[in-house]
Amino acid sequence: MRVIEIAGDKGPAEALTLSEQPDPVAGEGQIRIRVRAAGVNRPDLMQRQGLYPAPPGASPILGLEVAGEVDQMGSGVTRWSVGDRVCALLGGGGYAELAVVDARHALRVPESLDFVQAAGLPETVCTVFANVFEAGVLKAGETFLIHGATSGIGVTAIQMAKAAGARVIATSRGAEKTAAALALGADVSLDARSGDLEGAIRELGGVDVVLDMVGADYAAINQAVLKPMGRWVVIATQSGAAAQIDLLKLMLKRITLTGSTLRARPTDEKARLIAEVERTAWPWVVSGQVRPPIQASYPLEQASAAHLALEAGDHVGKIVLTI
Structure with a gap:
C-alpha cells in the first residue's frame, strides 16, 4: 500500500x-x-x-x-x-x-x-464530546465559550453545543473568521484582535463552560469570565503551557479546571x-x-x-x- x-x-x-x-x-x-x-x-x-x-x-x-x-x-x-x-x-x-x-x-x-x-x-466529534459534554458537563440553556472557533475542533464544537441547546460565544481572529463562526451557528462571535475581549464576554453575562485551545494567553480571561461553578476545559496550549492561575478565584467561584488528550x-x-x-x-x-x-x-x-x-x-x- x-x-x-x-x-x-x-x-x-x-x-x-x-x-x-x-x-x-x-x-x-x-x-x-x-x-x-x-x-x-x-x-x-x-x-x-x-x-x-x-x-x-x-x-x-x-x-x-x-x-x-x-x-x-x-x-x-x-x-x-x-x-x-x-x-x-x-x-x-x-x-x-x-x-x-x-x-x-x-x-x-x-x-x-x-x-x-x-x-x-471522528477525531473532532469525539474530542468535543469527551471534553465539552463529559468533562465540561455542558447542558441545555448554559452558555458555552469556544476559543479558536473556526478550527476543525472549533466548528464542530459550535454545532454540537447548539444541537444540545446551549448558547454559544465564539472567539476567533479577524473579521472573516468572526463572520464564519456566526454562519456556523454561534450566537455571538467576537474578534479576539479587537477591543477588550474579557470585558465583552463579561458584558454578555459570563459563561458556564470554556473550551480552550489557546492556553497561557487566555488563562486570565477564562478565570474572569467563568460563572460560579463554571468548567474550564483545556485541550491545547498553542500560546504556551505555563499559565498563571489565581487559586483563590478558582476557590471562590468553585471553578473546575480540567484537560485531556484523546x-x-x-x-x-x-x-x-x-x-x-x-x-x-x-x-x-x-x-x-x-x-x-x-x-x-x-x-x-x-x-x-x-x-x-x-x-x-x-x-x-x-x-x-x-x-
Missing part, C-alpha cells in the same frame, strides 16, 4: 514522503478499512515535528481519523460486513491506502455524507467513548445538525501541502487528504 512516511527534516516538504509498505492485516477484533479520505489534524503537525510520538502499539504513520469501506475483518468481529461505509478513530495510520482499527472504534457513515466529509468527523486513551476507554458518541451525538450528524465545513482536500501525495495549509491558520473547518 502507499503511505506517507516521516523522514528527513521537520518541515513538511522535507519530512513527508510518499512510500510503500506491506498491507496490514486485520487481527482479532479488528477491521481493515480501504481508506478513501483521512482527516489532517494539529497533532499530525506535532508528530511530524517530533513533539507527539505515537503511543505504544499504535502505527507510527500519521493520521488519527479516516473514512472508507471495510475490506477485511478479523476474528470475532460481528457488527461490520465487507463493503460497509465507516469512519474511524485511529491511534495512527490514517495517511495510507489501508488502515487497521479496533472494530469498536468505527462509526457508520450516514448516506447523506461523502467520504471527505466523514473523514473530518490519542493515548486505552482501547476500551475509546470504545466506551465511541459508543456514547454514537448514542448521543451521532444522531446530530445523521440529521445534519453537525456538518463541519471542509476547507480543502488534497490527494495523499500532497500531504505536505495539506500540512502547510493547516500551519498557515487561515482555514475554516477541516483539511482532508483523499486517497
